[in-house]
Amino acid sequence: MVGDVGDLYQALADHTRRLILDELTERDGQTLFEICGRLATKHRVGSSRQAISQHLDVLEAAGLVVTRRQGRYKFHHLDTRPLRAVTERWLRSAAPTQENP
């Protein structure tokens, strides 16, 4: 898991990628078109569709976004499980004797 979290922090370091996660939190399961529309109209993100697609690739590589094919369509889903690595690393005060896995 430690080897993966570098990607996680890089994925979270970018403002646009955090906005994508915000929008997927608001509603999970979106097409690329919907994500682009939300970023453009709600957040004034002027990036190209290709740029947004590359951001999604980074989020997917970090395990934060999972894609699902349904028929002819591709939907993007939020997966917050990798964020547990962050909380388990520093927010363990409730269980101080627990060993780091």
Next chain:
Amino acid sequence: MRINLTSVYVDDQDKALRFYTEVLGFVPKTDVPTGEYRWLTVVSPDAPDGVELLLEPDAHPAAKAFKEALAADGIPLTQFAVDDVAAEHDRLRSLGVLFTQEPVDMGPVTTAVFDDTCGNLIQIAQYR
């Protein structure tokens, strides 16, 4: 110059006519045999002399590739205006229409995107 016609590329004209009239509520305007296919248009009942929508066969091989690429990314081919996206979404969904985007408030416009069963995604929009 004015826009009098626009097209959607459909996989089957009979099926398209049914969907665009019985489900969406457009009305037939022109239906003329043109060899293998028909010159088949529908219009909005609110604007019978307005822009016609041509239900154009997607027989050209490039058309199918184009449609598949758009659909994969959830991109609608065209947009229709409605007074109330939420109400129209509920009405269409009750008729079994599949939405790839539920109604979303995007500033001056609320939009939703559905599958026209003929290979296209269509956006409905409500402007304020």
